[in-house]
Amino acid sequence: MRPAVEPPDRVRDLLARMTVEEKVAQLQSIWVGVDEGGGVAPHQHDMAVEPVDFDASIKHGIGQLTRAFGTRPVEPNLGARAVARSQRQIMEANRFGIPAMVHEECLTGLTAWQATIFPSPLCWGATFDPVLVEHMGAAIGQTMRTAGVHQGLAPVLDVVRDLRWGRVEETIGEDPFLVGLIGGAYVRGLESAGVVATLKHFAGYSSSRAGRNFGPVSIGPRELADVLLPPFEAALKDGARSVMNAYTDNDGVPAAADESLLTQRLRDEYGFDGTVVADYFAISFLQTLHGIAQTAADAAGLALRAGIDVELPTVNCYGEPLLAAIDAGTVDIGLIDRAVSRVLTQKWQLGLLDDDYSPEPDGPVDLDPAASRALALDLARQSIVLLQNDILPLSPGARLAVIGPRADERHAVMGCYSFPVHVGVHHPDVPLGVSAPTVVEALSNDYTVTYAQGCPVLGGDDAGIAEAVAAAEDADCCVVVLGDRTGMFGAGTSGEGCDVADLRLPGRQEELLEAVLGTGKPVVLVLLVGRPYEISRQADRLAAILCGFLPGEEGSTALADVLSGRVDPSGRLPVSFPRTGAGHPSTYLAPSLGRRTDVSSVDPTPLFPFGHGLGYTPVTWLDADCSPSWPTDGVCRLSVTLRNDHDRPATEVVQVYLHDPVAEVVRPVQQLIACSRVTLPPGGTTRVDFDLHADLTCYTGLSGRRQVDPGTVELRIGRSSVDMVSTLSLELTGPRRYVGFDRVLRPTQVAMPIA
Structure with missing residues (x-):
């Protein structure tokens, strides 16, 4: 897998020689066998998805093949050979021999018949173990590559805001730090296997009113910036190469048509150079559900301008409607070139543009190997x-x-x-x-x-x-x-x-x-x-x-x-x-x-709080200490010591929360900024050292920028968000700092056994 760089000569050469039809084909996807798949996508049957005329669909090439394994039961070896056969047909049909990218869902493992079913993302969050989740992501990615799949539509980085929402099970949790920590680990694992990770759903989906799927979102810029976006920022830094838009609108602007979100923030501010793919039918929904486009061509133009490069799962708007809009001059060909360049660059990174590329599987395909089952068991036990x-x-x-x-x-x-x-x-x-x-x-x-x-x-x-x-x-x-x-x-x-x-x-x-x-x-x-x-x-x-x-x-x-x-x-x-x-x-x-107050009769205190969990062998907390001051541009060293007084191993999750008593805007009473899962041997003592950068204290102030303020803060260290063992007060010293996408999002930490 090649690193992300400026589009290579191969991409520039292709762009210069491709017709408009060939370019637009690279922004399209086709979904073979969808009529057999049942209701696996919203409004699937309303979109009049019909059996695909494969030969006609690929005459100019094609950008993506949708769910060759995840639409119906397919024996893995037959499926891998069928994918290879389709790729050969695609390569032979277009002038430049460009194959398609193949994408699949992979939220609990590859969504394919006979593939390992890993624990759900809430289980990943419950482990508080990014190392184990990274191993899982790598195993999933390796399985996908053996089957000829290039892109996985995961992880879901939506932060839980309302438990009534049906997709809570797909999320990692209610805390942005934990979601970013664990979601980023999954991304590193999947990408290490050469599979493109796709971050979902950018952004605001989980904040829909009353927890109703697709419901309108009416959140402020601080909830977006300080709760919903940090996990995406962390996972982008961990190497994710694709992003999928949210279905919802925020304050009347659907994410699929939001240039400020998909281009100005994602591209210009975050520096993202990968692909943005549409959630299934999201471009059509600009016309049919959101009512901001009169025609499919209008929807295509809105999505392209906003920054969506590829229409999934099949061609509705980025086909004849888009070509007609280009001919009419309502869509600038420069937008087409921009999107096609991103798509071809990603194909180049994956080796799909190499002269010696072969789609043939390397050998027998086993989607549920013993090593993956063992990993699934380890993760389930820890969750x-x-x-x-x-x-x-x-x-x-x-x-x-x-x-x-x-x-x-x-x-x-x-x-x-x-x-x-x-x-x-x-x-x-x-x-x-x-x-x-x-x-x-x-x-x-x-x-x-x-x-x-x-x-x-x-x-x-x-x-x-x-x-x-x-x-x-x-x-x-x-x-x-x-x-x-x-x-x-x-x-x-x-x-x-x-x-x-x-x-x-x-x-x-x-x-x-x-x-x-x-x-x-x-x-x-x-x-x-x-x-x-x-x-x-x-x-x-x-x-x-x-x-x-x-x-x-x-x-x-x-x-x-x-x-x-x-x-x-x-x-x-x-x-x-x-x-x-x-x-x-x-x-x-x-x-x-x-929280609970004397001015309301409704008590929101949870029965079991975030971070709570018991064990059969409780760990003894000995001490916690840190330096008394913390530079606004520097690091605070926090040390926590634990002891296991039992005759069997014991596990504790050390959780560090920040309390900022006075800020420029209203802040959460406390927020997780560090955690460490620690297993102690019988009779053992372990010290956990955290290096906490001052960037971890930042929030969005009145200026709309994230800032690090001088002043007194507390580090609350404990077993959960309510079970605190130590509270340490210290002073952030120095001038106020404004921080951007390059800020430090995670602490460094070391757990060391001591005599």
């Missing part, structure tokens, strides 16, 4: 969050009643962008494609298990709940597995287009839980969910609560490992659990008046 505990680990030989709609369902551990949920549900006769044990199966390896569903995720009857009660009464302990049915556009309770009006558990699940609690038997609640739910009515009567945010194909095995005590739970919440629905939407990033 499980123990929220509350009076009973775990379970006693050996216990008789368990395993109850609930998610207890014996293979899809229960899978997000909406996993292949079985995203595509497989439209092909019920096709096997799952990977091994994914259920919670019942995983626990049966260690315990005597009686299973009762009780009720499905939605619906059910009294007889089912009575059966569950009977099973509970005959057991030593009950493991109740509740949660979401992931799906798309209303087909589930979580996932794209599956927004909710409140945060009560779906269907009759809360009623089922109450009935089992009524038996008097100890109850362990296991949540397999795409968002936190309101469980405060039952929490104080539960013996333990475990949360697994859709932990992938090895998720049930990981849950059994934690429940049995083979693995110490070590995940931490990337999103807060609400105490009451009335207190939502709210995140821990609230300012003072966004």
Whole structure:
């Protein structure tokens, strides 16, 4: 893979010799077999997507092939050969032999039949482990390259603002620092394999009103700059080479037509030189949903001027409508050349313009190798969050009643962008494609298990709940597995287009839980969910609560490992659990008046806060110290010392929050600026050193620029956003500084065992 540089001679030569039709073809994509794929994109059927005349579509070349693996079940080796065959046809059809880029979804691994299903992004956030997530990204990227795929449509860097939004499960969390840290790690991994990472969704998508998908966004410039944009900035610095626009409008301007966002900010301010690709049908939506374009040609012109280079997933606006607009003089050919230059430069980086390029697969294609399954298991284990505990680990030989709609369902551990949920549900006769044990199966390896569903995720009857009660009464302990049915556009309770009006558990699940609690038997609640739910009515009567945010194909095995005590739970919440629905939407990033006050009767205090998580072997915090002053252009060294007093390894996540008591504008009470996942050996002591640059204190002031202010600040160090162990006051010294895209976004840190 070549580095990003100025367009090479090869690109300039091609541009000089290409016709307008050949240039425009490089901005297009085609979606073969889409009629078989079911509803995997918004308004897919409304867009009149029809079977593709492949030969006619590629006569001038083509920019991208859409989802050759992720549209229908395709045997991997046959799929790789089919991609190679299509590439040969494309190369032979156009005068310059330019192949297409092939893109796929890869949010929980490559969205393809028989590919590893990794834990969902909320699980990545729960690990607080960028190293492990980077390894996962590299594994996903290597798998994609063996199949002939060049671009992955991930990660999602939207910061959670409203838990009712269906796409919460696709996000990494509610904190911009954590999202940038973990999302950037995924980008580094994917890009290390030579696959183009695509940042989604730029920008503001997660701030839609009432958490409704595609809903209008009405946020201020500071929320955009200080909450929503930092993860994108971090991931761009980590090497992401593509960006995808958000569907939503912000204050009346759709992102797909926002030149100030996609060009002035992204290109001019951030220096981004990669490609901007349209979210599926987003250019058409400028006409059909947003109502700011009268024709498809108008929509094409708006998107090109804003900075969208490639129309996905198929040709609607960047085809005949765009050519007609060029002929009419309403679209400047310079905009075409600008976009084509970016597309061809990216193809050159990928080696697609080399004279010796061959699309043939190197060998057999295995999309779920043993190493990837092992990595999926490690990540699932680290992501499980123990929220509350009076009973775990379970006693050996216990008789368990395993109850609930998610207890014996293979899809229960899978997000909406996993292949079985995203595509497989439209092909019920096709096997799952990977091994994914259920919670019942995983626990049966260690315990005597009686299973009762009780009720499905939605619906059910009294007889089912009575059966569950009977099973509970005959057991030593009950493991109740509740949660979401992931799906798309209303087909589930979580996932794209599956927004909710409140945060009560779906269907009759809360009623089922109450009935089992009524038996008097100890109850362990296991949540397999795409968002936190309101469980405060039952929490104080539960013996333990475990949360697994859709932990992938090895998720049930990981849950059994934690429940049995083979693995110490070590995940931490990337999103807060609400105490009451009335207190939502709210995140821990609230300012003072966004928290509990005596001027409102609504208390937004969470039941379980951001960063919370328990283990079986608590770590002893010894001390924390730092220098008393901190130059506004320099670094503060913070040291935290931990000790493990147990005879087994212990894990802690050290979290460092900044509190700025006086600022030019209203600020969050505290905000995460550093964290470190630390595993201590039995009896071991470890010191964690953070070098915190003053840029980490910056915020957007009255001038609209990010600034670092002198004055007193506090570093709050602890186990979560509310469980603080140490508070250190220090002085930022020196003049106010204004910082830009080149600011330091992360601390450097070292964890060192000490005697």
